[in-house]
Amino acid sequence: MASFTKWLGAGLGFTFGGPIGAALGFAIGSFVGGLSNNDLSEEQRAYQQRVGSDANATNTQSVDFEMSLLVLAAIVIKSDGKVDQKELDFVRIQFIGMYGEERANNAFKLFKGIVKKEISARQVCLQIRTNMPHASRLQLLHFLFGIAKADGFVAESEIEEIRKIAGYLYINERDYSSIKAMFHDASESAYQILEITKEASNEEVKKAYRKMVKKYHPDKLQDLGEEHLKGANEKFQSIQTANDRIKKERGI
Structure with a gap:
């Protein structure tokens, strides 16, 4: 005890x-x-x-x-x-x-x-x-x-x-939907993770990716200690994977 x-x-x-x-x-x-x-x-x-x-x-x-x-x-x-x-x-x-x-x-x-x-x-x-x-x-x-x-x-x-x-x-709803989409394999989940729609232009995709990288960068959780950075890195990886999927789909 x-x-x-x-x-x-x-x-x-x-x-x-x-x-x-x-x-x-x-x-x-x-x-x-x-x-x-x-x-x-x-x-x-x-x-x-x-x-x-x-x-x-x-x-x-x-x-x-x-x-x-x-x-x-x-x-x-x-x-x-x-x-x-x-x-x-x-x-x-x-x-x-x-x-x-x-x-x-x-x-x-x-x-x-x-x-x-x-x-x-x-x-x-x-x-x-x-x-x-x-x-x-x-x-x-x-x-x-x-x-x-x-x-x-x-x-x-x-x-x-x-x-x-x-x-x-x-x-907010956009952040909630983005994180929720990280746990779904639906085709539209990549766009939801980046908080955009399929109608977004290539430039809007790039802008959304930069915004999400800034929002979810693991450095924002440094105060919580090393033990919590694994989850932060997983979330950050979801952002990168979503961006790669969209780029491959669009040939960019």
């Missing part, structure tokens, strides 16, 4: 409070009997105070991003009325890939408790968008679509839940 509280307490910032903190507290209480504020480091409490005084904070802690992922993933997984083992396995595999086995095991302990609690997506997203920059929120959405597709089929209820989450996170 000492290593668990050290991992959690040393990194939590804005997610220590609010609805995310409540979900984490419920999960912790389900297997360790609660987490005392005395278990948290002085450094973490000082960070929490700074975040609480700055509603426009833009430097998201790695663990804050991790906890936000856990809570939103639980909401999406339960949206179709069941908890699918393939989706649970996907979350675990993704976390092992990002954080290593020990940290992922700690996170998954929390996750199994979080999925048992009813959580307001709107309240959680309000907390996230107040404290997390736009690029990080886009990365959250990308991860959620990956979870939804983990069982080989994206249910309509999952799509609707992710759409609501996107709206709550102030992610």
